[in-house]
Amino acid sequence: MSFTVIIIIVCVAVAAALIAVFLVFGRSETNFKFDIGGNGPKASGGSDTSAETTTQGRLVGQAAVTGGIFAVLLGKLWSMQLLSSDEYAQQAESNRTRTVSVPAPRGRILDRNGKEIVTNRSSLTVLAEADVANDDIELTLIGNLIGMPALAVKRKVEDSSAGAQSMRSVAVDVSRRVVAFLGEHPTVFSGVSVAERTQRSYPYGSLAAHVVGYTGTVTSDQLNATDSSDEGAVHYSSGDTVGQSGVELQYESVLQGVAGEQTVYVDADGNVLDYSTYVEPRSGSDVVLTLDMDVQKAAEESIVKVAEYQQKAGYSATGACAIAIDCTNGEVIAMASYPTYSPSIFVGGISTSDWEALQSEDAHFPLMNRAISGQYPSGSIIKSLTTLAALSYGIATASSSWYCTGWWTGFGKDYGMKCWWTSGHGEVNLVTGITYSCDVVFYEIGKGFFYDKDNPEGMQDTFKKFGLGSLTGIDLPSEAEGRVPDAEWKWNYWSSATEQQRTWQGGDNCNLAIGQGDLLVTCMQMVDAYAGIANRGPIYKPHVLKSVKSATGSGTVIDYNPEVIINTDEDSANLDIVDEGLSGVVYQESPTQTAHWTNLDVAVRGKTGTAEQTSVGEPVGWFMAFVPAENPKYAVGANMDRVLSGASSAMYVVRDIIGAIYGQPDDVSYDTTNVDR
Incomplete structure (x- = not known):
């Protein structure tokens, strides 16, 4: 309403009020009479209670009320038009406009040398307006054009998770032929358009899949988390693409960009009529990892190759993992898990059948990162820590020795236990025992x-001191903490058993000492433990983040600072004994093993391990190492499930990883019959 109209209304109201007053006062007779003789006026009588006077009084009251009403209305009108006009204009505008979110490209994921592990690529995407769902003919034509059933197209168009007014994504990565056909027939596909969007791209395919993770549509839990009032928290809308595992999830807050906004005009039914202002989206920040893709590739290829050799020898070899870290700062150089998967399968949404296949037990759970989530008995790789425990608590000394016949009856003949080498090792001490x-x-x-x-639980205390039974704190989701069993744990865990079965026995201690029984560890924990031996004390928190690059310029906004999480504080003389035993594993235990290490310029310390798995029926093979022996820089470990032994499986994987680090590949053929443990 214009200001001129307001003035006219005011004038009319004032005129109406004046007429009312005139009718009351201008035409009524006076209540006074004048004396011609010049005397002052006097009342003609007492109080006037005539009908005429009463009517006049009512008219006066009516005029006053009417004037008051007009005054209030005029005041409110003045307030609405002059004082609150901007507010009402905004409300009116909001009733006819909507804001549609425009997805922002995610930040890239790079290795330590700047190689793109995960990046973005342009994708031609077919979009449809919501009302297309009501046109069966158009749905059929779209389906025929892009090779999708009409019902599937309808479901895509009916999906309002991205917002009521948002265009619905029907198909991604469509061909230029589809784009051209849509452009040539705009009247046939009136509610359909093609937009250039970005999709995740994986130049290395499935390499490092378990580290980088995958993305998917935001879940209800993630949406609920956006209600958080924490400053800097990421806020999502329905339909957003977010990280669901690995680095994509762990560093979602920096990889996720800031969505743009498209303002659209809508009618009363919410249908889009036109487009207005547009705010460009801002891409997320690039994340630089500690991984070296050359070493990562060597680790994954080696696992596949060794698994195939094991399978040819009659073993299942259904799962494996390997880790290499810089033991001087905790940087993860490589982390592999087998079987693996391709993150690209999640681009544009994963089908139900593909998801079920990835979750299948028959497929051996390829989404699981065995390096940090797989929990296994450690087998003989624990013996280094057992030795340190014995020396620290005075159970054994550097001069202690024993005689191995292949059968041990330390708790009596009825409780005899065998050595893995049933013919016996003869005279042994701590060094040769390792x-x-x-x-x-x-x-x-x-x-x-x-x-x-x-100190009845001195072993458990030593294991825990080296980080077993607790999380390492690596910056990846779904890490398992393993288990270091003790008397209290056994009593509580076997609550339905008899008192004797629940009580901690000597055999439990013996099993624990060789990495069997109820002990469970992860590969990450054991690599950390051997890093502590290599460093002769400090263990750094393992991490995959190296830095976060600035969105503008070439600098960084975050640089990871190494953090010591454990200082084992072991006696140097005790570590010397362990070091000598580990050297013997590599260079003395078996000529078959030694041949794979003497062709390397640097000296290595390592330990084989083979743990029985009663629930599976086949052992898990281990190998742990650090290098160079004199001034350790790297700790490397691997395990392989359902194999003959660690010496015939995991050892080869570790050798290939160290070979990739130093550029000296192993040129000796594998021997899958090697049973040294």
Whole structure:
């Protein structure tokens, strides 16, 4: 309403009020009479209660009320038009406009040398307006054009998760032929358009899939999390693409860009009539990882190759993992898990059948990152820590020795336990016990702790001191903490068993000493533990983030600072004994093993391990190492499920990884019959 109209209304109201007053006062007779004789006026009588006077009074009251009403109306009209006009204009505008979110490109994921592990690519996407869902003919034509059933197209168009007014994504990565056909027939496909969007791209295919993770449509839990009032928290809208695992999830807050906005005009039914202002989206920040893709490639290729050799030898080899870290700062150089998957399968939405296949037990759970989530008995790789425990608590000394016949009866003949080398190792001590992995040595240590009244759980305390039984804190989701069993755990865990079965026995200690029984560890925990041995004390928190690049310029906004999470504080003389035993594993235990290490310029310390898995029926093979022996820089470990032994499986994977780090590949053929443990 214009200002001129307001003036006219005011004038009419004032005129009406004046007429009312005139009718009351201008035409009525006076209540006074004048004396011609010049005397002052006097009342003609007492109070006038005539009908005429009463009517006049009512008219006066009516005029006053009418004037008051007009005054209030005029005041409100003045307030609405002059004081609140902007507010009402905004409300009116909001009733006819809507804001549609425009997706922002996610930040890239790079390796330590700047190689693109995950990037973005342009994708031609067919979009449809919501009312297309009501046109069966158009749905059929769209389906025929892009090769999709009409019902599937309808479901895509009916999906309002991205917003009521948003265009619905029907198909991604359509061909130029489809684009041309749509452009040539605009009247046939009136509610359909093609837009250039970005999709995740994986130049290395499935390489490092478990580290980088995958993306998908925002879940209800993630949407609910957007209600958080935390400053800097990422806020999502329905239909947004977000990280669902790995680095994509862990660093979602920096990879996720800032969505743009498109303002559209709508009618009363919410249909889009026209487009207005547009705010460009801002892409997310690039994340630089500690991974070296050359080493990562060597690790994954080696696992596949060794698994195939094991399968030819009659073993299942259904799963494996490998990790290489810089033990001086915790940087993860490589992290592989087998079987793997391709993150690209999630681009544009994963089908139900593909998802079920990835979750299938028959497929051996390819989405699982075994390096941090797989929990296994450690087998003989634990013997380095068992030795340190024995030396620290006085259960054994550098001069202690035992005789191995292949059978041990330390708790009596009725409770005999065998050594893995059933013919016996003969005279052994702590060093040769590690080198030849003699179980008898460690049965004796387990027995010693069982009868030690002061420190009956010294082994458990040492294992925990090296990080077993707790999270390492690596910056990846879904890490498992493993388990270091003790008397209290057994009593509580076997709550339905008899008292004798629930009570901690000497055999439990012996099994724990050789990495069997109820002990569970992850590959990440054991690599960290061997990093502590290599560093002779400090263990750094493992991490895959190196830095976050600035959105503008070439600088960084975040640089990861290494953090010591454990200082094992072991006696140097005790570590010397362990180091000597680990050297013997690599260079003395078996000529078959040694041949794979003497062709390397740097000296290596390592330990084989083979753990029985009663629930599976086939062992898990391990190998842990650090290099160079004199001034360790890298700790490397691997395991392979359902194989003959660690020496015939995981050891080869670790050798290939170290070969990739130093540019010295292994030129000796594999021997899958090697049973050294």
